[in-house]
Amino acid sequence: MEIQTTIHNNNHKKIIKVSIISFSVILVLYFGISMFFSNHFYFGSVINGINASGKTVGEVDKELLMKSKTYTLELKERNGVKEKINGTDIALKYNAKDKIQVLKDNQNSFAWIFAIFNTKASEMDGIVTYDDKLLKEHFDKLSCFDSKKIIEPQNASFKYSDKGYAIVKEVMGNKVNEKSLYAGVVNAINKGDATLNLYTKNYYINPKYTSTSQKVKNTKILLNKYTSSKVTYTFTGGKQVIDGSIVNNWLGVNKNLEITFDKEKIQSYVRKLDDKYNTFGKERNFATSLGTTVKVSGGDYGWLVDRSGEIKDLIAAIKNGQTITKQPNYTQTAASHDVNDIGNTYVEINMTNQHLWFYKNGSLVVQGDVVTGNVSINDATPKGVYKLKYKEKDAMLRGEGYSVPVAEFMPFNGGIGIHPATWRNKFGGSIYLKNGSHGCINSPASLAKTIYDNIDANTAIVCY
Template sequence: MEIQTIKRKKSVKTIIIYFSILFALYLSVSIYFNNHFYFGSVINGINASGKTVDQVDKDLSSKYAAYTLELKERGGVNEQIKATDIRLKYNSNGKIQVLKDTKNSFGWFYEIFNKKNYEISGLVTYDEKLLKTHFDKLSAFDSNKIIEPQNANFKYSANSYVIVKEVMGNKIKSKQLYADIVSAISKGETKLDLETKNDYITPKYTSTSKEILNTKTLLNKYISSNISYTYAGGKSVIDKSVINKWLKVDNNNAIIFDQDAMKTYISGLDNHYETYGKERKFTTSLGTSLKVSGGDYGWKVARAGEVSDLIVAIKNGKTIAKEPRYTEKGLNHDLNDIGNTYVELNLTNQHLWFYKNGKLIADGDVVTGKPTKDRVTPPGIYKLKYKAKNATLKGEGYSTPVSVFMPFNGGIGIHDATWQSKFGGQIYLTKGSHGCVNSPPALAQKIYDNIDAGTPVVCYLQ
């Protein structure tokens, strides 16, 4: 029993000695790290492992004395900002000591296995004006070298739209780059990759953007439209070869219709459709051929409305046959749009004919306006505005009731004239109307009973 007791006492003594050695070692290391940074410590890019505050200050001072910040730019361009450019000086203001003091030296056993990378701001001073001057002189801001970023766009090629790849350019986000440079200098960083830092202005839309792909689909839908205009003597077709010249895409990826170009195209169709007020060849009832111009009869295209209609049709990708919108309409689209239903008024011979569907319904002598500036019946081709019974004609110095009235040019119209004892000949020179066509009652009534609003009235001198 005594031997076992002795052995037990020796074991306890051994353990105490062992732990005493360990504690002494731990205490020694703790004392060492009380004045030195832990292994694996890096401060602003300087290896501070096992170094004192003074040693780290010295290393950082040397680093900043030879400091150069390299700017890596697009296109393989590299520029530098050196300590001497901006009068850069190291001045820690005790911040390294403060960092050391925050570390518990007795915790070295845990810290020694963890690498620490510290970035401390404000360890340097520099001349801000010099930095701004050097910044402004960077080649990245040379207007002759700046390439503006451009969105992906579109090109019409081989009967369809294809995407034109974006231009990344090299234009800088000036404020952001300046802030990144200040931050890099403050932290002692020696390289600044403008691409990685996202310091470039980039296109809003690239060739893979969903919006660009959708716009391409829309453009190709629009040019799939086929719109045909058929007219007397021919046909015009609006298809992709025409539509692509009307489409543009703006910087916001919106499809814009060139309405001026569309109006120009439609004006070309006017020669086929628009006859309003134009000169026409006319064969008279006496067998002579002449040209008559003026008046308000014929077809007149509503261009603005027609452009709107075309845009709707194109956006829907339609294939349609179309007739233009009109502000004024004739009776037919034949080459001779007067047709075979019309009133013919020979102002020289003072005679009127009325044809309906090519058949002579009535004719007879009439009395037209007295040939003075304020009473003459003007030549031209007009359309009958309406017809009315028991109207009262009023003007300066007169108010005259008539049985039938058929106006075709403002207040000028065909009506019965019971006050005229004779018609035709030269009577209009002395007893002419105020512009109206004075007709025998029977003739006026016959015309009234068979005519409709819109019928052409051809007035001419021969």
């Protein structure tokens, strides 16, 4: 029992002795390494791109000096393009003075053990100098600023086919943000960086919208909605259909992906509608009461498309993706959409024969001789097809040097109209050549009254 106790005590003493020796060795080693780091940088230290691991201030100074003499900044650009700015081109010089020593003095030599697990690169500004003017000159000469080589960035766009719109992939281009890149180059030189990747550093001006942008997808949906519309115009003898094959030519997309309508193209289209619908002022073949056919042009009678109103309605139908059949909006209508838009109710005035006929619903109501405008003083009644503006009882006709009351007045061309001329006892013949009216149609009282009692506003008045 006494022997075992003695052995146990001896073992315990040996463990203590070994521990003291081990601790002493570790302590000596720790302080020895600490002494090493009193004039050397920690392992893993990097200063402005220079490996300073275990090196003295002098050694780091020397490497930085060598680097400044051979320094080159490589710019990595899109499409594999590389450019360089050499330190010699910008008069780059090493000018650290005591900054490396200060950095070393700030290193706690006894904390080296913690640095093993927390190594970091040090970046120091102002340890090199360069000529700002030379840098700017070389910077401005970089090929990425050559206008002939610059590809502008383009947003994703849209292409129409008979299957609808498809998204066209964006163009990334290679246009650089000059101000940001210059700041990046200066920063890289000051840090001693060997490369500067323009793409990863985001120095390019990129498209605002790409093919994966939700707004691009939404615009495509809206474009396809617009081109799904179908507007059918009907007219005598046929029809005209506006569908996606036409509408797509009117649509555009601005830089904010807003859909625009080309008003000029739509106006051009509506003008073509005029050829099919408008008869306002156009030349007509008119079958006279004497059995002949004459051409009559001018006047204000006929169909007239309301262009601005039609464009507005057309755009609204397209935006709603509607399928509709319609006629254009009109600012003025006529009796019929037939070739003879005058219809079968009209007043016919043959100025050569000085005779008037009034038809209603195809039947002759009344006819008689009249006196038209005085040809000798250039007051001849204008030719053309007009619409009756209104009719008025007991009107007062006023002009230069005259004021005459009439029982009925039916104006169709400004102040020119049909009215009784009770001061005349003869009508027809050649009276109008030298003793005609101021442009009005002078009629016998009974003729004027019969017309007045049976005519309505907007009835066609044909003068030829």
